[in-house]
Amino acid sequence: MATKKPKIRTMEELASAIAVSRPTLSRFFQDPESVRPATAEKIRQGLAHVDYVPNFFATRMNRRASGLVGVIVPLLTDPFFASLLQTVELAALEMDFTVITQCSHGSAELEANAVERLLSMNTEGVVVAPLGEYGSADALRQLGRSLPIVFVDSRPAEPYTTIDFVGTDNEQSIGLITDYLCRTGAPPVYLGMPRLNSNGLERESAYRRWMAGHDLRPEVLPDDLAPQSWAFETYAYQTMDALFGQGLYVDATILCANDRLAMGALQAAHRHGLFNSRPGARTRVRIAGHDDHPLSRFMTPALTTVAQDIDTIGMTAMSLLASRIRSGKPGEETVERTFPAALKIRESA
Amino acid sequence: MATKKPKIRTMEELASAIAVSRPTLSRFFQDPESVRPATAEKIRQGLAHVDYVPNFFATRMNRRASGLVGVIVPLLTDPFFASLLQTVELAALEMDFTVITQCSHGSAELEANAVERLLSMNTEGVVVAPLGEYGSADALRQLGRSLPIVFVDSRPAEPYTTIDFVGTDNEQSIGLITDYLCRTGAPPVYLGMPRLNSNGLERESAYRRWMAGHDLRPEVLPDDLAPQSWAFETYAYQTMDALFGQGLYVDATILCANDRLAMGALQAAHRHGLFNSRPGARTRVRIAGHDDHPLSRFMTPALTTVAQDIDTIGMTAMSLLASRIRSGKPGEETVERTFPAALKIRESA
DNA sequence: GACAACTCTTTACGCGCGTAAAAGTCGTTG
DNA sequence: CAACGACTTTTACGCGCGTAAAGAGTTGTC
Secondary structure: OOOOOOEOOOHHHHHHHOOOOHHHHHHHHHOHHHOOHHHHHHHHHHHHOOEOOOOHHHHHHHOOOOOEEEEEEOOOOOHHHHHHHHHHHHHHHHOOOEEEEEEOOOOHHHHHHHHHHHHOOOOOEEEEOOOOOOOHHHHHHHHHHHOOEEEEOOOOOOOOOOOEEEEEOHHHHHHHHHHHHHHHOOOEEEEOOOOOOHHHHHHHHHHHHHHHHOOOOOOEEOOOOOOOOOOHHHHHHHHHHHHHHOOOOOOOEEEEOOHHHHHHHHHHHHHOOOOOOOOOOOOOOEEEOOEOOOOHHHOOOOOEEEEOOHHHHHHHHHHHHHHHHHHOOOOOOOOEEEEOOEEEOOOOO | OOOOOOEOOOHHHHHHHHOOOHHHHHHHHHOHHHOOHHHHHHHHHHHHHOEOOOOHHHHHHHOOOOOEEEEEEOOOOOHHHHHHHHHHHHHHHHOOOEEEEEEOOOOHHHHHHHHHHHHOOOOOEEEEOOOOOOOHHHHHHHHHHHOOEEEEOOOOOOOOOOOEEEEEOHHHHHHHHHHHHHHHOOOEEEEOOOOOOHHHHHHHHHHHHHHHHOOOOOOEEOOOOOOOOOOHHHHHHHHHHHHHHOOOOOOOEEEEOOHHHHHHHHHHHHHOOOOOOOOOOOOOOEEEOOEOOOOHHHOOOOOEEEEOOHHHHHHHHHHHHHHHHHHOOOOOOOOEEEEOOEEEOOOOO
């Protein structure tokens, strides 16, 4: 209740207020263990009676290690990135790093801005979920030359000489779900996602390879390139609605590049009554996704999918970055860690 | 391709590199219009040949106006807050503010940390979507004493003397959907949300008032207080699953405090076959939500709900904050702007 | 009691840049 | 041509704190 503590703006004032020298205070704030216990207690006592927080800028500007790491994500409205960011941020907190979040909002220009900002903030390293647009690679490469950078979720568009990457093993995850679908019914056709990042291509390739490896004919929807938009659900709905409308794929198994696409496809299937037990249907349409979106299990039918291990990915990315930072130099050899996904068998396939 | 520009670290170096004085450079970076066009061009030319960005900390530390605003949200994994943040950030960008995002991760302690951080960063104002926990108010009140602060989405737990608020008019939105439900079928029972912020209480009160005003008996589920968790879907699923299992509310109209609850309720209804045309059922269960979650229209049945005007709320909050900042003093009189929600009639009710 | 080992204080400098005041430069006016 | 205003350069100081070095104080040990 006694919130009317006197406001103290500088360490100098604080020092004279509690009779401790400023350098001692400086050391205390960076590491309370670095001063004698009695002194630390004295400082804590004093601190309790005043209202003071060290200036963030002044502190971070001069330290050898700023204790700052940047995170760049393309957007926050996709729960995958939101979760990833949350995990990374919490992991950073554990390691006494402060994270500066930058969102590129899907624009290469804003991504470049984010890079500049992080560079200007003495960040010690950056975790980046890149967007796949051309031209975005330049800024990232420049960033990589001055400090360690770990890519998550997807790889940058253009090839790097050396690149640290943490993400899902698309080969495994797509193999897992494709295998399951083949075992339990018709082999899947593949509904691709807009080419927003490397995952789109990787997953499609994985699908093609798996099918080819089992002498099955891969079939990818749609023929033309998908528009570059994050409105996955609507895109999938429109695509599948058109196809279902022509009577195509109404009994097919459809593997979607991600869950949000699958949700759109589900909607289209409902609109065409494909989930009602239709008389004469040999088998009903089956739809599967990828990612295990938090709402997938609340779909009707509950969406069968594969779950990315977001927590592991986020924590691994952060600790990899931390080790890069501690080792000083950008790593000599590339580290690439991909994690397997887990099959979530539900009702839709 | 020629990305091997020489790296320049300080303005001093830059000044001697392109034969312009440092103070002139300083002014150029703050406002290119403030120097003679010829000089500006000369600087731009030089800038194109080198690799330099002004140090973020050093610049923001000394300016009269840091150009920084803070945003505090409880979590990012809820699409409402993600969208809100995005809108606020883009609005801030328009007004030449840089936003520092802080996420409280649902913890009052982390919220307090966020407040301290923003205070230590010379932010000129803060937009906060508060969590309703007790104890969180103290830190926010302290923040409010030193700089303008605009609350969005929900109000802080304890009463403030003066408080700027921007959000949805729950009275209107709940009235809208309740009215619609009453007109088109049985009057709704209300499935409340965990008391995480003021919206939970406000919406329930609005529901009660509206029902009472029409001589209808309000009925709120569940009796006991909901747990303080953001796992809305699961909570609603379990609650409704238990009730449906007892044969209760199977033909009822259920108004949920938000869409994510409704999704859980939807799932429970499906599990009990309430959406299959059951023989003997007078009317089938109806479920409605609140917020217009991006996936609501992809539910089955598509969720009837009311849409909050997130964009308007975010932009209004930001411009209100901007005006508070420009006017210098924390506003004398409270500004409270609530916006109406729009009915989204779909299939679930 | 003296000695060394810590820990603290004092003093001083630096970080990269904002900002102010005075002096200099330029092109424009009369 | 001189006077003038607009812009720039020069010079200087300050922001709040990190950090280093040297001296003063405290503590523990024998």
